[in-house]
Amino acid sequence: MKTTLVYIGAAIAEIAGCFAFWGWLRLGKPVWWLIPGLLSLVVFAYALTLVEANAAGRAYAAYGGVYIAASLLWLWAIESVRPDRWDITGAAICLIGAGVILVGPRG
Template sequence: MPTIAAYLGAALFEIAGCFAFWGWFRLGKPLWWLAPGLVSLALFAWLLTLVESEAAGRAFAAYGGIYIAASLLWLWAVEGLRPDRWDITGGMICLLGAAIIIAAPR
């Protein structure tokens, strides 16, 4: 599986899993929300193991930038709050950092 696809899938599953807990704890959603959240978090962890990297720390560091940008998309698509210019600027900086880590010649 290509690295970017694994990262994008991992981001979706991690955000969804964490949002399930957020929904239960902060939004008063029913307890059963935690079950799909736990499955989602397990899928997130599994997808990160598919990233082609010789070191977990490097794979996780690059993923961090993807996660931040995906979280801002979640903010907009799911929570209905449009990211402001500071969110977008910060997300772009994080994506640049992730691209440097992913594309560096090794």
């Protein structure tokens, strides 16, 4: 449960931080948008250190699936673009893959 919450928090922080840069460069938002964006990216990086995994690469790989699903939720909630069936199918496949990476039996 803790890992799931950490991944969700990390995804929100990463997407918000990256969106701050997107807003500045692509949407014409003021440069000060970068300040909370950078802070958000620091929170993201720190959050991933809290994941209960025995290797950083494995924690990051599993996070990828969560990031994809969270990005589609951001697309819908913040950008008002509804994900289509292919978005949802792809995200489901990625989340299954993330689960296999995290809880698969290790010898």
